[in-house]
Amino acid sequence: MILSKTCIYGILATLHLATKKDKEYLPISQIAKELDISFHFLTKILQKLTQQEIMSSYRGPNGGIALARPKEEIKLMDIVVAIDGSEIFEQCLLKLPGCGKLKPCPLHDEWGLIRKQIQEMLNQTSVASVAEKIVKNSLRLADVNPLEL
């Protein structure tokens, strides 16, 4: 719901990177292992984030993937839009085409309020702040497998 699996994996990988040293390339294979995500699948997802210049990649030995910008500047919203697009924030709960002030759907106001909050939350939350919380409270980014933070 709300976010696609692809998008969630993208967020998890970004957060994982953000808990590591800056500017160091981390091989996708390692991220995949630590987050328990299929390597090839994650590769495809991270390619998209690289194309959108949220991450930068480098091939060959000691290569891998890294955040393209300072983690303080990357907001959760950036990742969501890069992967799932912005349709979520343009549609109502009932997805009636062209719902807006002109031709509102019956739940336009109710959902508009909530949608706005989701938007604000994603826009305000930086990857850095979440990463900090993860480190501070030893939070997990995968199921059981405790990450070696």
Place this chain on the structure above:
Amino acid sequence: MILSKTCIYGILATLHLATKKDKEYLPISQIAKELDISFHFLTKILQKLTQQEIMSSYRGPNGGIALARPKEEIKLMDIVVAIDGSEIFEQCLLKLPGCGKLKPCPLHDEWGLIRKQIQEMLNQTSVASVAEKIVKNSLRLADVNPLEL
């Protein structure tokens, strides 16, 4: 996002019924036509709502489907839970298994607030109140096709 297509159709059909006279059976074929939803698909969806006793059905001439309870008593949440289940309200944004106060995911608090509001909105909004708004403001439940309200 958030709600499945099936669930949205279920809500639309319920709202449509609620704008009509109480206790009258409306053929599914007619609802399908007015909402521009495939008849057979809608039939399947309404069967689920009938099984959950949100609607009641009657076969044969002059048969069809009707709300099983007073529309004031049916909340949007009832339909959502009947069709999509309650997992939405038990998961976090990142869908890490077993996210909760014990093993929170990194976005547990942020998402928890929003999830609570979605829950409250769906729990508080009755089918009757939305139907009233639809009638009062001549709102639509389908794309272009203006409903004959």
Place this chain on the structure above:
DNA sequence: CAGTTTTAAGACTCTTTTGTCTTAAATTAG
């Protein structure tokens, strides 16, 4: 240069969701 490591790209498969179709059962009308 040859071999290794790593991402890039895209074809392919599997699963879930969405949608269609056919047949059966209930109800009513004549």
Place this chain on the structure above:
DNA sequence: CTAATTTAAGACAAAAGAGTCTTAAAACTG
């Protein structure tokens, strides 16, 4: 009882999302 109308049930098909695999290209190591 017969024919018509309507929901019930379930098989089937199409589309989208998730995941796998293979080959190519880039970069480094010796």
